[in-house]
Amino acid sequence: MHSWIDGQPGTAVNLQNRGLAYGDGLFETIAVRAGKPSLLQYHLDRLALGCQRLAIEADIPLIRDELLRFSSQLGEGVAKLVVTRGDSPRGYAPAPGAMARRILQGAPLPAYPVVNADQGVSLYACKTRLAEQPLLAGLKHLNRLEQVLARAEWQGAEFAEGLMRDTQGRLIEGVYSNLFLIRDDMLLTADLSRCGVAGVMRAALLEHAPSLGLNPQVRDLEQADLEQADEVFLCNSVYGIWPVRLFAELNLNWSPGPLTRKLQAVARTLLDT
């Protein structure tokens, strides 16, 4: 698949790139259908927020333009956008006036089993806990060793995703997705002000919930919330929504419920347009 660096075809970055040196940057994983990036404004908004919080000076309109051109060439697949704080010599202090670097990489749409969306997935209980760091919480930054360690905890196809908790035991998210619980008319998802990645599909679903009669609530989630949930699902910006059918650690199981099905239809529409 093709890749661009700063708007030009390229396959390698300089060793002085601060993305490599320190994970000093952000990324977005964007579904591309019919030559168009899905959830474009959500991705750009989150990227802009991340750049602001990390004080990375990035030209968002330029990034938007490049992403549109890249997606048009990609046609269908996943566009991974990485923005780093540019290059610098050794040392944590950024080089004055360093330009943010923009990397775009294309990949095929992943071939997830159809049953994941249709019948739901079994959720692994990760032992890796998420550390509490409010300065980085919510951002999709490049410091992802916790996710690497968590994803390495299980192999094989039995589990499609793993549930990550924070060091206090609160339920936070999947390794590469966000977690939602439905109870009565409430759509619950974890507060991500201490840790976690605030996914763009999560943001979109929270926005659309009221139109389905759901009351969105962002708050701390404990084990009891999972035990009391009528429906449970995971979401991200590539696959949309997967119902959770089994969390064996607590001997909990669910059937894909009617509200999950309605939200799945919303997610499909968001990804297809």
Place this chain on the structure above:
Amino acid sequence: MHSWIDGQPGTAVNLQNRGLAYGDGLFETIAVRAGKPSLLQYHLDRLALGCQRLAIEADIPLIRDELLRFSSQLGEGVAKLVVTRGDSPRGYAPAPGAMARRILQGAPLPAYPVVNADQGVSLYACKTRLAEQPLLAGLKHLNRLEQVLARAEWQGAEFAEGLMRDTQGRLIEGVYSNLFLIRDDMLLTADLSRCGVAGVMRAALLEHAPSLGLNPQVRDLEQADLEQADEVFLCNSVYGIWPVRLFAELNLNWSPGPLTRKLQAVARTLLDT
């Protein structure tokens, strides 16, 4: 300056390198004098421990051999060694059988002001707190956004280093060094089992302390420990030891003390041989 990738001259890494994608790797910053890497075995031991804890399969004897050859060419300066979990397609799961990548970059020895070592430094009080993540604590891994944020808190030459605390307020380390306190015959440094980087100079000084009549203690350090310290210093594997003369936040100041001077001599010997 020259740089090698996997033992060959090179200046760029593939976009699929997991160091860039996730900060999935480790690094060592090694002083090189007269063509030889200082504190070689300490660096290799820490790297091996990091690879073991992150399950990165690296050939340490090969890395040692490359580092020796690289240092011989560099002559004098700093060799930065980066070891990443190799390349992989998109996704947190490592590619099966992926080979760790070895990167070596040369840089000149930094031109720190001589007064830093002679008269001591003024220590900035960082607002950025270190998150508690026991799985990564102690390692010199590539997820360094906390240090980037902390180092960006001050500009100019007034402060040579910044003190970082954890989210509970315990004293942990400098942004690019470790912190030591001396009180009576005790040599105190922070327990790094929740966060922080266990520096190789820190390890070497803890080993050498008894030969100077000092009793090394690794434990949690609170503000009161700083207030009660007779001498305070910072250390790392490039500059050795800098006494701390001022911590204005708490209106504390010290003169470089006799035990710090003895340890400085030890550090100089370690760096020169």
